[in-house]
Amino acid sequence: MLKSIGLEGQRIQMINLSSAMGGQFAFAAAELTAEIERLGPNPLGKKDSLKDNTPHEEESPRSA
Numbered sequence: 001m002l003k004s005i006g007l008e009g010q011r012i013q014m015i016n017l018s019s020a021m022g023g024q025f026a027f028a029a030a031e032l033t034a035e036i037e038r039l040g041p042n043p044l045g046k047k048d049s050l051k052d053n054t055p056h057e058e059e060s061p062r063s064a
Contacts, residue, residue: 006043010035 002009015028 008039010039011042 002012013028013032015025017025017028
């Protein structure tokens, strides 16, 4: 399903660990981080393809 929207399946993982497995969590997080860095930027995260939802100055609530 991820491939159909242009996202590599390697960008997501599910890891089942208990709260007592801090070392394994750190190792898994480091491995996933290295894989994401190897894959490069998110192809869906291009600024021009996302709608700007930030409020503009004229849309911000005014303080009284």
